[in-house]
Structure formats: C-alpha cells, structure tokens
Amino acid sequence: MTITFPLMSLLVFFTFLSLSTNTNQMTYAKENNNNNNNVKEACSVTRYKNLCFHTLSQFSNTAGRNPSKWARAGVSVAIGEVINVQQYLTTLKRYGNMKGRNRVALLDCIETFDYAADELHRSLVVLRKLSKSTFSTQLGDINTWISAALSDEDTCIDGFEGNNEREIKFLQHKVQNVSCITSNALALVNKLAAMGIGSIIDPQNFSD
Numbered sequence: 001m002t003i004t005f006p007l008m009s010l011l012v013f014f015t016f017l018s019l020s021t022n023t024n025q026m027t028y029a030k031e032n033n034n035n036n037n038n039v040k041e042a043c044s045v046t047r048y049k050n051l052c053f054h055t056l057s058q059f060s061n062t063a064g065r066n067p068s069k070w071a072r073a074g075v076s077v078a079i080g081e082v083i084n085v086q087q088y089l090t091t092l093k094r095y096g097n098m099k100g101r102n103r104v105a106l107l108d109c110i111e112t113f114d115y116a117a118d119e120l121h122r123s124l125v126v127l128r129k130l131s132k133s134t135f136s137t138q139l140g141d142i143n144t145w146i147s148a149a150l151s152d153e154d155t156c157i158d159g160f161e162g163n164n165e166r167e168i169k170f171l172q173h174k175v176q177n178v179s180c181i182t183s184n185a186l187a188l189v190n191k192l193a194a195m196g197i198g199s200i201i202d203p204q205n206f207s208d
Helices: 005-043 049-063 067-095 100-127 135-155 166-195
Strands: none
Touching: 005 049, 005 166, 049 067, 049 166, 067 100, 067 135, 067 166, 100 135, 100 166, 135 166
C-alpha cells in the first residue's frame, strides 16, 4: 500500500506530538520529584514531619534548598494558622455560650494568641531583613520570640474546664494543630541558625 504525502505528513506530525507530550510529562515528573525532595529535606529537622510536608509543599519550587526561605515559609504558615484560631476565638466570644470560668479562660486565650501573633510577625519581619553583621543576634531574637509564641499557644486552653464540651474540644484541636506548626517553624529557624549566614544562597536575603 502506498502512503500519500498528506497522510505521511499527518503520521509525522502525530508522532512528533506524542514524543513532545511524553517529554513534557517526564520533565514535569522530574520537577515534581525535585520539589518533593526539597520539602522533605527541609522538613527532616522538624518534629511533625507529615504536617510540615502538608503545609509547606506549596513553597517547594520557590524555596528550593534555601534554609532562609524555608524558615520564612514556616513562620508565614504559622501566622496564618494563628489568625485562623483568633477568628474562631472571636466567634466564640460573640456567639458562644461560655460562662463563668470558661468565659474568663476564653478571654485569656484571646490575649495569649494576640501575643503569639505579634511575636510571629516580629520574627517574620526580621527574617526578611537578615544582616551579615547581626545574623547571630537576629536569629537569637527570633528563637526567643517563636518560643514565646509556642508557650502562649500551649497555655491558651489551660483554664478551661469541662473538656468534653464540643466547643472546647474543637478549640483544643485547633490550638494543638497551630502549636505543632509553630514548633516546625522554630525547627526551621534553628536549622538556619545552625547552618549560618553562608547557607543563604540568594544575596538578596540579607544586607551588609
């Protein structure tokens, strides 16, 4: 059977299209694997590795293997989770049925999470302006602030009684989750401190 020129052209075109598609799929798979390796490597120092992988995977491409960017990503995610808890606490204050001791505990919890949010925001600001000359001092301050935020989060629910109540159990779950995320952020900051200023690949991450 003789294949006409138009048919031959179509066969060549579809063969090329198939090869191009396969190449694109292989490239995507390779990039995706590299990104997974990046976040796995970053999360290897954290206590809650699965949670770290789940919450920070979105930063794999931009953070790469830069410990400064991973530290910023960890703190940013922690801030987002703290804000989420703050919103829930505000809802409980407005519409919840907490009275007596639990009402007082709720107000205390709101206050401690305000402190935690402030401490994490301060940490992120400094992480964005790291300096060669004050790197050790900056990382020491950040460690202190995030540790304080973690303590604030952990003590939030100390004053509540009647732990079987639905609202309190749900609050405990949310606070535990944000505490784990903040713990991971602290681990990423400590990794940056241990690796030193020389580990920062992008010179735009710090100033003289």
